[in-house]
Amino acid sequence: MSHVPTLVKDVATPPSRPEQAPRQRPDEASRHRWWVLGIIGIAQLMVVLDGTIVNIALPSAQQDLGFSDGNRQWVITAYALAFGSLLLLGGRIADLFGRKATFLVGLVGFAGASALGGAATSFAMLVTARAGQGVFGALLAPAALALLTTTFTDPRERAKAFTVYGAIAGAGGAIGLLLGGILTEYLNWRWTLYVNLLFAVIAFAGGKALLRRTARDKSATLDIPGTILVSAGLFCLVYGFANAETYDWDSPATWGLLTVGAVLLAAFTRWQTKAAHPLLPLRVLLDRNRGASYLSVLISGAGLFGVFLFLTYYMQQSLDYTPVKTGLAFLPMVAGLMITNALATTVLVPRIGPKPVVPLGMGLTAAGMAWMTTLDLTSGYASHLMPPLIIVGLGLGLVMAPAMSLAISGVAAEDAGVASATVNTMQQVGGSIGTALLTTLSAGAATDFLAGKNPQDPVIAAQAALESYSTAYWWSAGFFLAGLVISALLYRRGVPAQDENAAPVVHM
Known part of the structure; x- marks a missing residue:
């Protein structure tokens, strides 16, 4: 499931003297600003889609290219690791070389890596392409967010623009699941990568024509x-x-x-x-609420990314779901997440603070993961699979929205960019580590189950797969229980204080 990105950006210093020239009105500054929003939205959708669209196609890709169960994690991890570890650098590069140039280079590189992945003839070629997508996505995402901020200078219009941007990012995960299923089932798994070429061409043509060149920050140092x-x-x-x-x-x-x-x-x-000129100033991490939020996002990424992988294989290989049916099966979880996401940010945290809310979300998600360990070869969707998916979605909404908001709340304006990049980095890195660890543990469980048995027996092989999935769900539940304890201990009591001098946060 893709994350909903942190929406912070207002690093420009307002005029401090009356005699300075007043800021341009938005229509003077950018006559095409709403078209620019569409261009940036398309680029963002492309990046967000790739967090989930390939998951649905992975069983088909594995069968076509013939890689092992142990290696399949790298198709997911290569993207998340490259993206997460280079996001901070990507933001600095955009400052140093200009946001428009960085945005366009990111689009071209992402499209090229997608084409390489779609044409992959081997596992190594596919993983290399996914890592390339992550590298250029790390250039593209910070530049897109910065361009959105500099294009919309009026606070009310900026709020509207960020609402649209956030809706695109939030819906991207669900769109990726459905689109991945449709493309895999009716065309080929390779089209889950080729489809990025269409997004990239549209965004590049529009960006080249409409985006304004931004001045390079000569003080920025890599x-x-x-x-x-x-x-x-x-x-x-x-x-x-x-x-x-x-x-x-x-x-x-x-x-x-x-x-x-x-x-x-x-x-x-x-x-x-x-x-x-540190890549990540440590002052950003040292606030208790902010530190608790970063850890909550890291743990949630570790527990969630891997489970998406195993649930996809369970549905398609154990229950014989089609790719489209698999994508549709995840939608109740997305709906639950969106409900509690809005509830947490607009009602709960502003009234009672994060300390009760985030631990409750961690506990609900852990319960949903533990419930999934009861799934077997005869489980029905409505009676067995959908209820824990909804519980997980409700829990994640209580965790992710408050954590991502508080991770950048109260930072100084000059730290807004790095704080925003850091929360996205935490989720991607958590996903990388969680996917690798859960894959290793689940594979070990399957091996132990097969000891002394005939692995060629279809029934035994199917039971071994269930054992591996169940192990992944238990460990993921353990991650979220650890998150419950950590968030309950670290978050401050009460509603967080608002700092008038801090970088503003636009809530979705």
Whole structure:
């Protein structure tokens, strides 16, 4: 399920003296601003779709290219890891080289990587293409958000624009599930990647014609050491978890990489305290509510991304659902998420604060995941599968909306961009680690179940698959229980105070 991005941006400093020229009215600043919103919306939809559209197509891609169950995680993880680990850098590049140029380069690169993935003749080629999508998506997403902010300078119009942008991002996950099913079932799994070419061509043509060139920020400096440290550290962590399936936990290929990853991330944290232009200023992380929110988003990503993968395989391989039926089956969960998303941001958190709300959401999601462990080969949709999906959706809405809002609430204007990028990074990195870890644990459960049995027996093979899925659901429930404890301990009591000098937050 794709995330609903954090919507923060107002980094421009308002005129401080009356004699300075007044700000242009929106119609003077950008006569085509609503067309620009459409262009940015198309680009954002393309990026968000790729968080879910390939999930539905993955069983077909695996059968076509012949890769193993252990390797299938990398089709998801390669995108999420590249996207998440480079988002902070992407925002800095947009400042340094100009937002329009970065936006257009991101579109071209994303389209090229999508074409490569659609034409993939091997597993390695597909994973390389997915990583390329993540790299260029990390350029595209921050530039799009920044362009939206600079295009809409009137506060009321900006609020409307961000509402539309947020609706596109929020619906993108559901659209991806349905579109992925339709394209896979009626065309081919490759079209879940080729479809990005259509989005990219439209957005590029419109962006080239209508977007204004923005001045380069000559004071912006790339934190190259910080980027190398955090990217390498995250890669080692994810790869270490993934290696546990092949080499076991006591192998240097597993614990060695995990150790190196931890050391590199510690070095990154140390470097951020000394760097003149840090990639992630640590002051952004140190507020209690903000820190609790980042951890909540990280845990939710870890629990959710992997479960989407396993539920997709369960529906298509254990229950013989078609790709379209699989996409439709997820919609009640999306509906539940949207209901509690709106309830949490407009009613609950403004009245009682996040401390009761987020832990409640974590607990509901954990209960839904635990309920899924009862699914078997004879489970019906309405009686067995839909109820826990709805519970998970209701719980996630109580977690994600408040956490993403509070993760950037109260930051100084100059930190608004990095705070926004960080919350998206947390979700993508959590998804990468969770997918790798859950895949390893589920594969180990299937192997243990098959010990001494005939794996060629269809009934035994089907039961082994159920055992692997159940293990993933239990561990995911454990993640959310840990999130319940952490969020209950860290969030402050009461309604968060509003800082008039902080960067404004536009709620969806």
